[in-house]
Amino acid sequence: xxxxxxxxxxxxxxxxxxxxxxxxxxxxxxxxxxxxxxxxxxxxxxxxxxxxxxxxxxxxxxxxxxxxxxxxxxxxxxxxxxxxxxxxxxxxxxxxxxxxxxxxxxxxxxxxxxxxxxxxxxxxxxxxxxxxxxxxxxxxxxxxxxxxxxxxxxxxxxxxxxxxxxxxxxxxxxxxxxxxxxxxxxxxxxxxx
Numbered sequence: 443x444x445x446x447x448x449x450x451x452x453x454x455x456x457x458x459x460x461x462x463x464x465x466x467x468x469x470x471x472x473x474x475x476x477x478x479x480x481x482x483x484x485x486x487x488x489x490x491x492x493x494x495x496x497x498x499x500x501x502x503x504x505x506x507x508x509x510x511x512x513x514x515x516x517x518x519x520x521x522x523x524x525x526x527x528x529x530x531x532x533x534x535x536x537x538x539x540x541x542x543x544x545x546x547x548x549x550x551x552x553x554x555x556x557x558x559x560x561x562x563x564x565x566x567x568x569x570x571x572x573x574x575x576x577x578x579x580x581x582x583x584x585x586x587x588x589x590x591x592x593x594x595x596x597x598x599x600x601x602x603x604x605x606x607x608x609x610x611x612x613x614x615x616x617x618x619x620x621x622x623x624x625x626x627x628x629x630x631x632x633x634x635x
Contacts, residue, residue, distance in 0.1 A: 444527070445464075445466070446464065446465040446527070447463065447464045448462070448463050448520075448522070448523075448524035448525040449461070449463075449521065450520045450521040452517045452520075454509075454513070456509040456513070457499060457501040457502065457510055457513040458499070458500045458501075459497070459498070459499045459500075459513050459516075459517040460496075460497070460498040460517075461496065461498075461514070461517045461518050461520075462495065462496040463495050463518070463521040463522060463525050464495075465522075465525045465622050467492055467494025467495075468492055468494065469490075469491070469492045469493070469494070470488070470494040470495075471484065471485040471488040471489070471494070471495055471496075472495075472497075473485055473488075473495070473496070474497065474499065475497060475499040475501070475514060476499065476500070476503050476510065477503070477510060477572075478572065479571060479573035479607075480507070480510075480573060480577075482608075483607055483610075483611040484497065484514075484611065486611045486612045487611040487614055487615035488615065489612075490612045490613075490615030490619060491614075491615035491619045492619050493618070495518075497514060499513070501513065506574070507573070507574050508574070508577060508580065511574075511577045511581050512577075512580050512584045513584075514581070515580070515581040515582065515584030515585040516584045516587075516588050517588075518588075518589075519557075519585040519586065519587065519588025519589035519590075520589075522585075522588075522589040523588065523590050526553060526589075526622060529553055529555070531624045531625060532622050532623065532624060532625070533622070533623045534552060534553050534621055535550075535551070535552050535553075535621055536549075536550070536551050536553075536618055536619065536620035536621030537549060537550040537551070537617050538613040538614075538616040538617045538620075540609050540612050540613035540616060541609070542600075542605045542606075542609040543602065543605050544599065544601055544605065545597075545600030545601075545602060545605040545606045546597075546598040546600065546609070547563075547596065547597055547598065547600075547606070547610050547612075548594075548598055548613070549594065549595050549596075549610070549613040549614050549616075549617045550593075550594045550617065551586075551591055551593045551594065551614075551617050552591060552592040552621075553590075553621050553622070554591060554592050555590050555591075556590060556591075556592060557586050557587035557588065557589065557591065558587075558592045558593065559579070559582055559583045559586045559594075560593070560594045560595070561579045561582065561583075561595045562595070562596045562597065563595075563596055563597025563598065564597065565578060565597065565606050565607060566601065566603050566606075567603070568603035568604070571604060575603055575607065578607055579595075582595060582610075582614065591621075593614070595610055595614070
């Protein structure tokens with residue numbers, strides 16, 4: 443089995459991001475973004491994907507969370523694209539229907555080489571949660587665009603902001619876990635083109 447690892451760094455006037463990713467991991471995460479809840483849900487994605495990931499992010503959090511979260515999405519997506527490589531032998535498609543208490547999330551994805559996000563459903567604003575819930579969609583838009591996969595996220599039910607967001611990240615991780623699996627005996631890329 444190939445190594446399927448990548449390390450990507452990106453520095454701008456707003457952020458400095460370093461990501462190391464291993465698709466053949468066991469769900470180990472070492473994440474420091476300066477945004478506690480974001481670290482938590484990234485760890486949830488890591489656990490369900492069984493990837494190993496290290497994220498070090500220094501951003502302009504005195505402004506807001508936007509630049510840091512979006513840029514982590516960009517760099518994590520770039521690392522994913524490098525690690526998955528030419529897509530030879532992978533299942534390519536993944537999906538998950540994931541409950542977390544009252545929340546229910548559906549995710550479907552295609553590691554197609556084309557970045558696209560379709561995000562439906564509402565995440566209630568919770569002022570006591572030190573996290574901007576609008577940034578969930580922004581993170582996954584940046585991640586999918588730079589990882590070059592098609593990603594559909596549908597929030598089907600839920601009231602608790604924490605549960606909904608965590609369910610989204612876990613469902614994406616689980617769908618990615620299935621999509622990057624190497625299928626023994628498959629020749630080339632799973633495509634008719």
